[in-house]
Amino acid sequence: MKEVLNDDYQLTEEIGRGRFGVVYRCYSTVSGDSFACKSIDKRLLSDNTDRECLEKEPKILHILGGNPNIVQIHRIYEDDDYLHMIIDLCDSPDLFERISNRAGVFSETEAASVFSPLISSISYCHRLGIAHRDIKPDNVLFDSRGNLKLADFGSAEWFAMNERGTMSGIVGTPYYVAPEVLSGREYNEKVDVWSAGVILYIMLAGVPPFYGDSPEETFEAVLRANLRFPTRIFRSVSPEAKDLLRKMLCKDVSRRLSADQVLSKS
Template identity: 35%
Template structure:
């Protein structure tokens, strides 16, 4: 829904624009990503088609051909369903009173002259507190101006003010989007890699969101200035900041849903300036056991499970994988001339790791990107796990936060049968040093007493990083499922089993070795069959 700073003003940005058709494009530079998508749950799902055939020398698995930044392409034409969404979010005069939007249990009817309640309860003292300056950028639903505080603790502080016209909020969904954006910004502000939120104002015509002014430009601008390729060390610097921010959001129960280079700004023009995330217009709260189903995001960065209408925080990690791919090789992993084509590539094609510069990059870098771009969200790394990946774990003293996945896995483990617990413990004994690094970091964050943790340790560690957003996502309520730990302690060995994702282990090349070693812990007689006595023996050893 816009950014703190962006490109120069564009004419009439709020009205839908007809895409220009060009059968023989000759692009000269990479354009911005298409406007974020936001489809209501009733939109028909996209049909699946086979992607374009790969080159004859490529593997049998379809793969999107590389399209480098030095040979970009025009913006793709929106698919029919995306045009329908834009019409719904910005209806014309003839259809404005006919819209009927259903979002969960909420239904908004505009028939009979019933108007939307656009009172947000924000401060109305904008003119007395802020001196509004020039417009510095425009987004899809609003524009951004520079401003300065006239008085108070921030007197003289330059800020960016995002202006969202109330006239553009023509549906209940649009109104709720703005309420939620401000709520999330207010709750999460304070993180080093998140743009600082100052205050929100309103008058009869507009909503004003005062945020930190970032004058260093977008991450996309720096990518283009470099010709689309970063060194591995420079890419690590960017990745660490993005992953830290996303891991923090996910721990608070917030999914961003529109991560892309345009939504990260540098605080200054300095080469090593800090990266800040912006634009929470599509963000939402999500419980650890909840699945979202509305299709939102930007086409090039949308995860496969979003198109399947069943996703959670893992969708953000996919978007990070796309950004990492772009940083390292200068091209998008999935490309087509239309949104429909992009979606088909996301669902069916595999990223190209054969063409240059991939053969010259480290195996750790390739493994890092591949594990972020796993089409199965259960096998995809989390943001906290990515910070523990061998490619990135030792870069500039990386600090790893608590991983929300640990709580989900511990919940499943505590409810498992004795046999399943024994099998998972056997698998945990086969973990390598790199895999145990993540376990040790997470276990240490619970501040164990005498080498073990209790429910109190878990609650204390979680509350140390808690924000108001965590309450809205009901994460503290999720701890009730761990009440069994109230009466006993969990050592590191059992924690490794409780926090182990079998799905992620299956995605590794060495999965068969893990499974075989775990099997041999059960099979003791050498007859290649596990008998009841052996199961009982192993269970007694583990418990």
């Protein structure tokens, strides 16, 4: 299978690395167009959960195909040891890097230019019955033209498959995970709205809304969900932006906005 891959695509330098694989820059030997190749070593998958994530991501990316703000999958090559996915090349700094490199904060206009396509991509996922469940700046990528691409659907779930439209299981990342996930209860797709709200808060404030000195303390702060807007940080943030954050970072899920509702306001 590696030979077939090499017939179709020329792999060049490594541009990323994760727990189970490596992302390479590559180009089509036919068209010359540039892509990324996500190569996953299946021998490193130690449990059923990891294997399920591996099987799930390509299927979900196929379902989500065609959205300009979601990483597109173009080809799959698989053998006994590896899965190779040819996906959009996103070689500009991701949102985590952009936030880290700024020292200061985003203006509301700058934040909106990131937030609007992000919430649009989340809304699209939800309309198709898919929750991402790990929305964080590291998974918000940009291509060479600056177009936002939501990536890494390994933790995603088809909530529409469940009659009640609910999910379970503790997935996600400290700072960004919703309180109902941490509490061990069943939850719905609005966990993604919470995570997007955390990202918006960080872009406007330069600090996360809920944090501690350790993952445990951060989780406790998330569970308390005591949302504050310190005056010295939020002095120049509009009342409308703060109101949107309150409605996204609302512990009461029934009162939290849906992605579609956020989209209509942003």
